[in-house]
Amino acid sequence: MEKPRKSVRRKGRGVTIDEVAALAGVSPMTVSRVMNNQGKVRDTTRERVLQAVRELDYTPNLAASSLAAAQHTRIALIYTNPSGAYLREMLVGLLRVASRTSIQLVIDYWDNLDPEVERKAARAMSGKVDGVILPPPLCESHAAVSEFVRADVPVVAIAAGRSSDEISCVRIDDLRAGKELAEYLIAQGHSRIGFIKGRPDLSASSNRYEGFQAALHEAGLPLETALVQQGDYTYRSGLKAAEKILAHKRPPTAIIASNDDMAAAAISVAHRRGLDVPRDLAVVGFDDTSAATTVWPELTTIHQPIASMANAAIDILLRTIRRKDRSTRVLVDQVVPHRLVVRGSVAAPGKRG
Template sequence: MDKPKKSVRRKTSGVTIDEVAALAGVSPMTVSRAINHGKVREVTRERVLRAVRELGYTPNLAASSLAAAQHTRIALIYTNPSGAYLRELLVGLLRVAANAAIQLVIHYWDNFDPEAERKAARALAGRVDGVILPPPLCESQVAVNELVMAGIPVVAIASGHLRDDISCVRIDDFHAGKEMAEHLIQHGHRRIGFIRGRNDLSASARRYDGFVSALHDAGLDVDPDLVQPGDYTYRSGLAAAETLLSHRRPPTAIFASNDDMGAAAISVAHRRGLEVPRDLSVVGFDDTSAATTVWPELTTLHQPIASMADAAIDILLRTIRRRSDDARVLTDHVVPHRLVMRDSVASPSKR
């Protein structure tokens, strides 16, 4: 009588990932990627899953979850002129990356032209699972196009509006700008200088639009001479504030589109012998460390940069883990802003 044939299926507890890899003819890392919906070719995934079924392998859930996170590489690409903003963003991203056990890859692009951006994005596409683009790169259509065509999920931080090609994490810049202008108007200011942000950023335009809306609602005209260009750097804030305060009828308040330029405006006021806020009120935007390293400390608009970093990584991880060729879900995550009142605003001086 023939002996019964032993089943090929092994006991679950005895099967290791190395055995699955050997049967499938791939590395253990490829097995981990395949069973955790990582980035592998479909033919390879099928071969791995056949080996899993044949051997009866059941992965350790805790270990596979950790492995999936450790094999997830998310890139932050930055070229931000504001050191204070970048510090806030990096602290938030590093904290979240450590908690999620993902690999955070940081790339610096230094004033690339479109062709250089295209090449850099192409080179990056094959090496990461997701990309975070803070300003100003959140507005780079060249980089976005290359990454999207390569199937890489992208999240823009602090873009001024909803996009139809990538996910966004942002505040409502229009209402934030309007709220800050209203705060100055409520203190009695009628001649308000405005230092704009970069022209190539939609968030800059939205903040200015909010400022204009507040003035119109209050029955005030926008004086073009009181609107000066800036690019979010301290140096550009110095130049803009000098121009505003050299005006024949200077403003009684200056609204700077970020804290670096607001701190610069306070510096120019001090140099001219003006006391802030008695002679000149100054406000900023973002609530970075720059707002509290000047005297007096800046009234500003709090943009929760660390929380935005947290949301960006969460969106990317959810997108990566449910990624499929036939469905692409985009997220527009608007976080609340908050007016932070400090000591740089007062009613206009009687003199």
């Protein structure tokens, strides 16, 4: 005959999950699963736990429960970003919020995978994590996104150029930002402006270029296609593009680069050609990463709050993961504010900054 179990409740303080576990003869993890209705627990075990909860009048500590839930939440950052400065900003944001919420952050690198390999990698990742963050360029990978959606894994895209009907997004208004950069240069007196595009497979790149075109059109300035060159967000691509632009028989007085890495490369090319920045050539970038302040002169650029965007992505994922009703998807399209940061790389044409 089984001996009656003794209550281990102590007066004068709240009952702990360990005391409930001891009375029920199970682990604290099992008690947590029963209380949060998570995981597979045998009916007989569940009933023992609930009986112990009733006997001890146990009330879960909501703060501790939240922390425990976070500790068992695995969020993956999957990246293949050519800009080291951009990635560093994102990791700072993610690590800060991960340490605060105690989530488990999984970092995976996918290098130049074709769509089928991306699909297989996403399928393998789906069974190991609770949510996924996709920065550019993977934020617009149809192969990866469709596989995660099929597996019912919540995904947040960071810095995609458009909203999505499949996943949540955290982004800035790239078209407006590109327009503001061009308008600033025009206001300084520049009328012949070169442009280095970002990756052609990203909508954010095309939006920034579209904003540039809109500013020229509104100012009644022509678009000189010879002063527009393709880049891919790497420093090396910025070197090649700037060389082509500045080799023109009538080079521009200003260059807009679609990120800070390529803008830094444009400054390097200008110096190599004996041009003074900003007197002979104004250069502006995009993102306001560490690359913007490690060149001379420091870059005028659009500040994209990358670390804060990563923080927002984690928040969206945690709210999605913890929703009790997962039968319908709730998608978030969060457009965060950007701002123009004016530094020393711009002056009026022919005037020293």
